[in-house]
Amino acid sequence: MSNNIVDVSKLYFRYGAMNSGKSTALLQAAYNYEERSQVVLIAKPSIDIRGDKAIVSRLGVTREVDFLVVPEADLRKDFADYSKIALERTGKPVACLLIDEAQFLTPEQVDQAMQVAVLDGVPVLAYGIRGDFLTKGFPGSLRLLEVAHSIEELKTICRCGRKALFNARLVDSRFVFAGDQVAIDGFDVTYESLCAGCYLREQANANHDSQLG
Amino acid sequence: MSNNIVDVSKLYFRYGAMNSGKSTALLQAAYNYEERSQVVLIAKPSIDIRGDKAIVSRLGVTREVDFLVVPEADLRKDFADYSKIALERTGKPVACLLIDEAQFLTPEQVDQAMQVAVLDGVPVLAYGIRGDFLTKGFPGSLRLLEVAHSIEELKTICRCGRKALFNARLVDSRFVFAGDQVAIDGFDVTYESLCAGCYLREQANANHDSQLG
């Protein structure tokens, strides 16, 4: 009998609106591997400066990433280098690469992540958001949506109870629909995950206000 | 670099309410394999007598199954026997086993289908409904829900526009909520796929009527 469905490892894109629990899910996945005595590497793009090298789950769990991916980095080479270090330290090959805030990868780095999965045989779990506050994709998430073996949604809800789709930006507590694609949330800039209906309504309101103003 | 995620073939359960297009999906899957010059086998439990050996899609496509599975059959042995015949005829090993009306398999036959996937390395795609007209699972579908690697829904709609979940039975055009688990639809017995809300409403109506009557 033939065995002609020998799957290789896959590149997974697990996307969700902001505050849908992506970091929690990543940390749980890492825990699942390690509980079975397997070795994982965790990375994130260096552009995400919020937690320095930390991944911070809103449930209160934190952990340092193994390496930061700078924009010009070759992710496959980085992975190979850190895998070698992990192998020397643990005596085991790396079983999984986990990437947080994967929307900030470059398209080339997503292709390199695909190569890690397909050519190096190590599954890659990439967690990130789909789009910015104007519903446009980030370079990394667009490429992941184009090529990932599996696209899986992590759901959260809008304030109206429906599933949230979009990440609306607030400046000084007012929704804004113009600005740079990346503005890390902090004192004056915050985000709220909204369903499509609430997003379209806030957008219409903002247009109306700006015409009045 | 290790390759420690070499997946074996899987047992898939693709379930849907009646008239959700399961036979169409099965025939399309068979077509996809054959278009790539691969060989498939199609089976169905002999208890489903509607089309004799034919699989009839409501879109108008029909095809004969390769073998019928009688209740006492060892599905894995049947598969091995028919694979040998296919190999002699085509010169190729069988790449996929497709099963229609899989809810009528016995639990033991589902375990044998799992063994075809896991031990013989041939993926098994089982199509069927989850439950009977009283929302109780059939022996085959319950076992598939317990053990399938992947549970995937084929959706259809209720008359109210919501997703249909249940298969309500009508006798002489009236909903009934008592009777044998298996009653193939025909002249007096028909089925309508309903959402949970419409099902509960019709059930309450029928109870009310029977108390009046």
Place this chain on the structure above:
Amino acid sequence: MSNNIVDVSKLYFRYGAMNSGKSTALLQAAYNYEERSQVVLIAKPSIDIRGDKAIVSRLGVTREVDFLVVPEADLRKDFADYSKIALERTGKPVACLLIDEAQFLTPEQVDQAMQVAVLDGVPVLAYGIRGDFLTKGFPGSLRLLEVAHSIEELKTICRCGRKALFNARLVDSRFVFAGDQVAIDGFDVTYESLCAGCYLREQANANHDSQLG
């Protein structure tokens, strides 16, 4: 233009092998609701005595359930009673019912959970495992698999790197394939989540050993 797809709330069954992170996912879902100033209720069957009233995530997060469901309880009535208390306390209706260890619900309680979703308009998220150490479903999980609007898998891996499907039982560190359906893990009884291939192999080994012994 019509709006004929107004969905009601749904009953979700999110299943996974033991140690796949179900409690973490439940706590994250509760957090997502509460972060949006919505009120949730968390319940679990009283048969699960491991954490008393606590839900303990292996990531280190813990939380008390709002109520325990005893086997003879009417879950819909319990939910109504605790919703009233929550409404008095918070001034808000309950937006979601979350159930941990849902495999231990009775089939009737699953039907009541369906009624909470369909008739009371409150979504129900039920987290649990599919089957016992012999791959047979629990009463609650079988009913959930029969009727849930949505069946979603929380994945974890087997020691071999494949996806885990089954929950094998060990007594004094040896796999056993006979015994009661429920044996909460503790000093001598433990569980390991295995893929189908590793499960079948350990089962064959155990049969071989017992014939030798």
Place this chain on the structure above:
Amino acid sequence: MSNNIVDVSKLYFRYGAMNSGKSTALLQAAYNYEERSQVVLIAKPSIDIRGDKAIVSRLGVTREVDFLVVPEADLRKDFADYSKIALERTGKPVACLLIDEAQFLTPEQVDQAMQVAVLDGVPVLAYGIRGDFLTKGFPGSLRLLEVAHSIEELKTICRCGRKALFNARLVDSRFVFAGDQVAIDGFDVTYESLCAGCYLREQANANHDSQLG
């Protein structure tokens, strides 16, 4: 008890590699609605000229679309116009909009499809491929991946038995990796759906050949 999860209709993107059965799935979905006496509209971008106004399923089923979407069209207005005609003809509002070859919509038309779902309350089922022969998304599919409520895969297999991801182009039976994004398959141009591994291998072979040549 509150009912705060009243979903609106959704925009679905059902994607798959070429020859995965998307047209069959669309025709089956249309059939499911009509069998329940509901009215649907079927559209496709005019850029897809293969079947004129016909949707041709490789299983042998064909059907004319209700309207073609030209690149400069306002899809929401088109939908409203054809809905009015359908209402006059059938006495019923349109229950669903189905779109074939949705990768050829403009991004603006995808936003208009979203408005049909969210603001007009009519679900939109968009079927299409993700990317071109160089694995880059089409304008319509990229926008659908950015905003669809639900992203669902229709699977097919590579010649090696793995799941196909990419649509490789052949000119005179040789794989090519340069050319226009759109080249409808015909006498000299054909396509083959490949998994990531086979795609990367053919790409490396083609590079090697072109360096030799």
